[in-house]
Amino acid sequence: MRVVAGEFGGRKLKTLPGKTTRPTTDKVKGAMFNMIGPYFSGGNVLDLFAGSGSLAIEAVSRGMEQAFLVEKNFRAMSVIKENVAMTKQEDSFHLMQMSANMAIQQLSEQKVLFDLILLDPPYAEQEIAKQLKALVREELVAPDAIVICETDKTVELPETIDQFVQRKRQVYGLSAVTIYDWEAE
Template sequence: MRIVSGEFGGRRLKAVPGMKTRPTTDKVKESIFNMIGPYFSGGTALDLYGGSGGLAIESVSRGMEHAVIIDRQYQAIKTITDNVAVAKQPEKFEIKKGDSNQIIDHMDSSKTKFDLLLLDPPYKQQKIVKDINKLVELNLLADDAVIVCETNQEAKLPDEIDNFKLWKRQDYGITEVSIYRGE
């Protein structure tokens, strides 16, 4: 695994040890960012199921100003911390350990609006629609936010979630990427 492009491009990232996470392949990561960017001029990203932190780190490498990465597993948090160190700009990242729902309940929408939402939950725990609805309810997403959902083929996400409409959908073997944009 590596950072594909941008300021930190080419640097190697670690995967979370064990079988509890499934890192996004470099090919899928590159495709995702080519579909949504490929580069950004500022903004804030939220990765609710950080895993290795690769998607959030890639977003900052490509121009996001800041990224918040959440995961509840100790090994994932350790790996994210190590991978953020590879970027050599830790001030651009905020790493939070815990349940994503509990953490977002305590975020202040007057201080933070996310421009990019990265959702790659464990395939067996598909609650993407519920997560998006909660973030909208808490007013944590910018009106024109982009939402990237990485699922398996069985997830069958709808064409519209709250004020966000399906923009692009692409299959990569067992992985499906659905991208939504705010109206």
């Protein structure tokens, strides 16, 4: 696995051995970012289920200014720290070792607005609609925010979740990628 494009493009990333995490393949990661950009001029990205940190690192590599990576698994967080160190831009990354729901609460106190939200939860623990609604309720969503969800291909997410409207859904092997856009009232 590697960073696909941008400032860190081509650099190798480590993953947690075994089946604890399910890293997004380079092909799917490249397709995800091509659907929404593929590059950014600043902004904040939230990766609620960071795994190896690959998606958030890709977002910063492509121009996001700050990344908040949430991961409750201690071993996965160790891998994230190594991958972030590879960038030599550790100040662009904020690591939070806790559950996604706890992180939403903590971030609400910091009043950070997110331009890009990445949701790739363990397939057995999906609460995507609930977590997006919590991000809206806690006022953590920037105007024109984009959400990328990666799920099992059998999961059909709603057309709308709060003020998020589904733009596209694409299946890649066993996974589906769903993109939502924020639409102000």
